[in-house]
Amino acid sequence: xxxxxxxxxxxxLLKMKEKGERIVMLTCYDxxxxxxxxACDVDIxxxxxxxxxxxxxxxxxxxxxxxxxxxxxxxxxxxxxxxLVVCDMxxxxxxxxxxxxxxxxxxxxxxxxxxxxxxxxxxPIIDTVRALVDIGIPVMGHLGLTPQSVHALGGYRVxxxxxxxxxxxxxxxxxxxxxxxxxxxxxxxxAPLASEISKSLxxxxxxxxxxxxxxxxxxxxxxxxxxxxxxxxxxxxxxxxLAEDAREATQLFVAEVxxxxxxxxxxxxxx
Ligand code: KIV
Numbered sequence: 001x002x003x004x005x006x007x008x009x010x011x012x013l014l015k016m017k018e019k020g021e022r023i024v025m026l027t028c029y030d031x032x033x034x035x036x037x038x039a040c041d042v043d044i045x046x047x048x049x050x051x052x053x054x055x056x057x058x059x060x061x062x063x064x065x066x067x068x069x070x071x072x073x074x075x076x077x078x079x080x081x082x083x084l085v086v087c088d089m090x091x092x093x094x095x096x097x098x099x100x101x102x103x104x105x106x107x108x109x110x111x112x113x114x115x116x117x118x119x120x121x122x123x124p125i126i127d128t129v130r131a132l133v134d135i136g137i138p139v140m141g142h143l144g145l146t147p148q149s150v151h152a153l154g155g156y157r158v159x160x161x162x163x164x165x166x167x168x169x170x171x172x173x174x175x176x177x178x179x180x181x182x183x184x185x186x187x188x189x190x191a192p193l194a195s196e197i198s199k200s201l202x203x204x205x206x207x208x209x210x211x212x213x214x215x216x217x218x219x220x221x222x223x224x225x226x227x228x229x230x231x232x233x234x235x236x237x238x239x240x241x242l243a244e245d246a247r248e249a250t251q252l253f254v255a256e257v258x259x260x261x262x263x264x265x266x267x268x269x270x271x
Pocket of ligand 1 (some may be wrong): 050142208
């Protein structure tokens with residue numbers, strides 16, 4: 001538990017990599033879960049644009065908006081005391097122009113109180129990453145399967161399988177490090193390639209479907225808890241069965257209300 005542990009900073013994450021300590025990251029979209037995860041010593045809470053799929057019920061992240069990300073990140077920041085809070089910049093909030101990216105990321109930092117932003121992509125957005133870092137906004141990169149490009153990539157599939165794509169991924173990771181990113185998410189990347197990239201960088205890699213050699217691991221919270229029973233994938237391990245628990249509790253509530261067993265005298269006010 002996190003009592004008296006210092007707040008996680010981007011410098012602390014670099015130190016963790018140097019010392020070979022694994023970094024733990026989970027997605028988080030609200031203050032209640034932020035408080036729970038923070039108390040369990042999760043190092044990074046990512047307010048992923050996956051909120052658009054997991055909570056808003058849309059089938060991709062493409063329609064997530066800046067307002068939506070600001071709303072959820074503000075809640076998460078309220079619930080977190082130790083963890084580093086990272087806000088995913090949504091599609092089209094940073095790709096159109098560098099000025100747009102600076103203004104939008106600046107808004108996120110000012111209005112939510114988060115500690116960093118995450119951007120998807122490599123060389124094509126390097127100047128933007130450098131510009132954000134230059135004005136003091138910490139940037140986490142995201143390579144491999146980048147969900148905002150799902151249609152260009154032809155679906156949610158493993159990236160970097162052939163030599164050319166692997167070389168491009170390695171070059172993108174290096175470019176992000178050189179531009180000042182403090183960490184890089186590697187999503188759906190073959191384990192040996194993720195291992196090679198992790199060894200080649202001084203900044204930490206955080207893997208999702210990228211094997212055990214990354215410097216940290218991230219999962220979507222609702223998948224990890226077994227709460228999102230509509231999604232399963234090879235790389236997801238369900239550490240709980242919360243969908244089952246929620247169903248059972250709800251069925252019990254329905255039955256007790258229908259049968260007049262709830263509320264009982266202990267839940268009622270005599271006067
Ligand atoms: O949006 C998200 O949840 C993410 C993680 C899967 C890394 O980007």
